[in-house]
Amino acid sequence: MSIPDERGDRPALVAIAGNPNVGKTSVFNRLTGSRQKVTNYPGVTVERFEGSLQGDEGVRIVDVPGTYSLSARSREEELAIQTVAGLGGEPLPDLVVVVIDATQLSRNLYLALQVQELGVQLLLAVTMGDLCAGSPPDAASLSDVFGVPVVAVSGLTGEGTGDLQREIRKALGRAPSTSTFPWKLPEALAEDVREITPLLPESWGAATPPRSTALALWSLLSLDDEDELEGIPKELRSGAAARASAPGRDIEREVILARYAHVDHVMAQLKGHASTSRASTERADSVLLHPVLGFALFLGMMAVVFQALFTWSGPAIELIEGGFNWLAAVAETALPPGFARDFLTEGIIAGVGSVVVFLPQILLLFLFIGLLEDSGYMARVAFLMDRVMRAAGLNGRAFVPMISSFACAIPAILATRTMERQRDRFLTMMVIPLMTCSARLPVYTLIIGALFPVGEWFGLPEQGLLMAAMYLFSTLIALIAAAVLSRTLFTGPSVPLLLELPPYRRPNFGAVLRMMWQRSALFLKEAGGVILVCTVGLWLLLSFPAIAPGAEKYAVERVQAETTLNGGALVAALNAIDNEESADQLHNSYAGRLGRAIEPVIKPLGYDWKIGVGLIGAFAAREVFVSTMGLVYGLSEGVDEETVTLREKLRTARHEDGAPVYTPLVGLSLLVFIALACQCMSTLAAVRRETATYRWPLFMFAYMTALAWGASFLVYQGGRLLGFT
Amino acid sequence: MSRLSQLSAGTTGQLHSLGCSRSFKRRLMELGLLPGTPVRLVRRVAVGDLVEIECRGCHLSLRLSEAEQVLVELS
Numbered sequence: 001m002s003i004p005d006e007r008g009d010r011p012a013l014v015a016i017a018g019n020p021n022v023g024k025t026s027v028f029n030r031l032t033g034s035r036q037k038v039t040n041y042p043g044v045t046v047e048r049f050e051g052s053l054q055g056d057e058g059v060r061i062v063d064v065p066g067t068y069s070l071s072a073r074s075r076e077e078e079l080a081i082q083t084v085a086g087l088g089g090e091p092l093p094d095l096v097v098v099v100i101d102a103t104q105l106s107r108n109l110y111l112a113l114q115v116q117e118l119g120v121q122l123l124l125a126v127t128m129g130d131l132c133a134g135s136p137p138d139a140a141s142l143s144d145v146f147g148v149p150v151v152a153v154s155g156l157t158g159e160g161t162g163d164l165q166r167e168i169r170k171a172l173g174r175a176p177s178t179s180t181f182p183w184k185l186p187e188a189l190a191e192d193v194r195e196i197t198p199l200l201p202e203s204w205g206a207a208t209p210p211r212s213t214a215l216a217l218w219s220l221l222s223l224d225d226e227d228e229l230e231g232i233p234k235e236l237r238s239g240a241a242a243r244a245s246a247p248g249r250d251i252e253r254e255v256i257l258a259r260y261a262h263v264d265h266v267m268a269q270l271k272g273h274a275s276t277s278r279a280s281t282e283r284a285d286s287v288l289l290h291p292v293l294g295f296a297l298f299l300g301m302m303a304v305v306f307q308a309l310f311t312w313s314g315p316a317i318e319l320i321e322g323g324f325n326w327l328a329a330v331a332e333t334a335l336p337p338g339f340a341r342d343f344l345t346e347g348i349i350a351g352v353g354s355v356v357v358f359l360p361q362i363l364l365l366f367l368f369i370g371l372l373e374d375s376g377y378m379a380r381v382a383f384l385m386d387r388v389m390r391a392a393g394l395n396g397r398a399f400v401p402m403i404s405s406f407a408c409a410i411p412a413i414l415a416t417r418t419m420e421r422q423r424d425r426f427l428t429m430m431v432i433p434l435m436t437c438s439a440r441l442p443v444y445t446l447i448i449g450a451l452f453p454v455g456e457w458f459g460l461p462e463q464g465l466l467m468a469a470m471y472l473f474s475t476l477i478a479l480i481a482a483a484v485l486s487r488t489l490f491t492g493p494s495v496p497l498l499l500e501l502p503p504y505r506r507p508n509f510g511a512v513l514r515m516m517w518q519r520s521a522l523f524l525k526e527a528g529g530v531i532l533v534c535t536v537g538l539w540l541l542l543s544f545p546a547i548a549p550g551a552e553k554y555a556v557e558r559v560q561a562e563t564t565l566n567g568g569a570l571v572a573a574l575n576a577i578d579n580e581e582s583a584d585q586l587h588n589s590y591a592g593r594l595g596r597a598i599e600p601v602i603k604p605l606g607y608d609w610k611i612g613v614g615l616i617g618a619f620a621a622r623e624v625f626v627s628t629m630g631l632v633y634g635l636s637e638g639v640d641e642e643t644v645t646l647r648e649k650l651r652t653a654r655h656e657d658g659a660p661v662y663t664p665l666v667g668l669s670l671l672v673f674i675a676l677a678c679q680c681m682s683t684l685a686a687v688r689r690e691t692a693t694y695r696w697p698l699f700m701f702a703y704m705t706a707l708a709w710g711a712s713f714l715v716y717q718g719g720r721l722l723g724f725t
Numbered sequence: 726m727s728r729l730s731q732l733s734a735g736t737t738g739q740l741h742s743l744g745c746s747r748s749f750k751r752r753l754m755e756l757g758l759l760p761g762t763p764v765r766l767v768r769r770v771a772v773g774d775l776v777e778i779e780c781r782g783c784h785l786s787l788r789l790s791e792a793e794q795v796l797v798e799l800s
Contacts, residue, residue: 068752068755068756069752069755071751071755073748103782104781104782104783106757106781107756107757107781107783110755110757221751224747226748252747252750252751252754253754253759253760256751256754256755256759257754257759257760260757260759278784282767285768285777286768289768289770289777291770383770383775383777383786384770386774386775386788387774387775496745496746496749496787496788496790496791497775497786497787497788497791498749498752498753498756498785498786498787498791499785499786499787500756500783500784500785501777501784501785501786502784503784
């Protein structure tokens with residue numbers, strides 16, 4: 001269907017707005033069906049959902065971020081007014097659908113009224129009618145009183161979606177509205193609007209009322225010297241601030257009271273009474289927000305989530321790794337040996353595999369987050385954890401991302417999206433990689449297994465205690481880092497906490513699964529490319545030059561072995577020669593040269609160039625440390641942290657003067673380094689994606705690496721001073 | 726007149742005035758917390774220094790430091 005008017009071939013644009021927690025996403029899903037795409041708003045990392053009306057490519061639908069009001073202080077809040085009013089490069093919508101929660105009518109109508117002020121075509125979709133105690137507000141009478149079409153829909157059952165689609169088409173077919181401003185301005189406010197209107201930029205297209213009146217009022221409420229909005233002319237900001245701070249005036253109060261007076265007037269004329277019974281939510285909250293019981297239940301729930309991220313994802317991760325190994329093996333047999341084959345198997349296939357292997361944990365985490373958010377429990381988490389997190393300068397909502405970073409920092413960084421303020425999100429992102437993620441586990445296992453005694457300490461296994469201590473250490477450091485960063489780099493005004501505690505609702509599984517898939521796909525698409533490039537780059541560094549000078553001697557040795565030995569002895573000898581050759585190649589490779597180049601820097605930490613190569617490998621991903629050390633010590637392929645021979649090699653490795661390379665003190669220093677250094681390209685790629693700048697990932701890399709070096713230096717040199725080896 | 730932070734759980738009253746910063750006051754008022762609006766203190770959470778209030782059928786939580794600046798006329 002095409003809509004016959006001056007739009008011509010351009011698809012009609014419908015914006016869907018609404019308060020948080022009103023079922024806006026469900027309505028959006030019902031309207032667009034399965035065909036939607038998720039992107040980010042330009043310049044900020046707020047998710048932007050887009051689709052077209054089911055069965056009608058001619059109607060585009062965009063989702064406006066959930067908001068209680070169109071007034072704005074931050075860039076994130078500014079998106080709502082930009083999308084609804086067609087400012088800041090956003091196209092002007094032909095129709096705005098405001099989703100209204102029938103149980104919270106007055107607060108929801110407040111937002112609808114602001115949209116109506118702008119003079120755009122408006123349609124109300126009333127949800128949650130089934131949750132109203134008594135009779136839900138009647139759509140027809142609301143339509144009469146508010147003066148716009150009203151449709152009752154149910155996000156849960158989809159009832160009313162057909163009516164909504166019909167009304168949307170009908171509204172789009174109507175000529176653009178010529179509405180008047182919906183309420184009468186008191187004289188003082190009318191005077192303010194007259195003063196501010198000429199200051200509105202021409203690009204806002206606000207020459208005549210009601211749009212000019214609405215945008216002038218918006219400026220009066222939103223702009224002052226402390227707002228963080230961009231693209232606002234200086235005269236407009238100072239003009240608005242001057243009017244708002246005039247003596248004897250309280251513009252917020254005047255405007256908001258007048259709007260609520262209009263809303264209350266509308267409500268008074270409605271048939272049907274809107275209220276809701278929160279009895280079951282109240283009962284649940286008396287347990288879930290209980291100072292003791294609530295905490296215990298919350299910690300239990302987190303333990304389940306944590307355990308699930310660790311163990312449930314295990315089989316899927318193994319399956320993916322197995323699949324990629326199989327693929328590499330197939331390619332290996334199908335292609336002739338040489339650079340192209342190695343590049344395909346060890347570079348591309350291993351690189352893609354290292355991205356996809358995150359998928360199980362990311363999907364699971366987004367599933368849990370979706371369930372927590374959709375049920376209404378996420379707001380309670382922030383409520384419960386506010387105190388602890390506040391001490392570290394963090395937002396209460398930072399707790400779930402912090403906990404999930406024990407599994408993996410990538411999904412944890414994506415999980416910071418539940419925080420509204422950019423400062424809170426960025427601060428949380430900066431400390432998340434300090435938490436002990438699962439990629440550190442193989443490295444810890446190798447080092448602890450090789451260098452620390454198997455003995456017991458007060459009846460507890462010493463190695464296990466050390467492992468637990470590393471978890472505690474990382475958590476403490478992360479909290480301290482947050483406390484320091486929040487008092488230095490991320491100062492900014494501390495924003496008062498204001499949380500809505502919505503009633504508990506049964507999660508809408510369809511919507512949760514859809515959200516889980518869309519968020520994961522967005523991650524794979526955008527972070528995947530960077531991870532792939534880095535992995536391939538590291539492989540190139542480790543593989544070239546492919547032949548070390550003097551490598552001809554290995555060919556001679558092989559021939560010698562083949563003529564003098566046979567059977568098992570021959571295989572062993574050939575293996576030994578292969579290992580020696582690859583160790584030699586590594587020594588001479590670009591990565592090997594880098595390792596030797598950085599040796600002076602890592603020597604004060606107790607490391608030699610071989611550990612340096614391992615650390616360089618680990619900068620792509622920590623778990624690479626284990627396989628790189630296997631390469632360095634000339635073991636054949638298939639090295640993992642349980643390989644006894646690698647442990648033996650580490651234990652017996654000697655410096656030229658005969659002293660052991662790996663002492664418990666070196667091990668401890670190495671553990672501290674691995675715990676604190678930012679050794680994960682994927683994390684940096686994710687931070688780059690989420691912050692939309694290179695500044696923060698670079699800062700993260702720099703501060704964590706400096707912290708790791710400093711702490712390891714203290715451990716090693718301090719330990720030596722105290723007489724340990 | 727009492728401070729919202731001093732009410733005990735279950736107390737109801739009418740909002741009198743909000744003494745918070747300009748932007749926080751605006752956020753509260755846009756949620757419908759206007760002078761004269763009935764409000765009920767639902768629960769205090771000691772460990773979190775938070776209060777939960779009900780206003781216009783909506784449940785909100787704020788910190789004691791902000792609740793201190795909200796004046797309520799007890800009914």
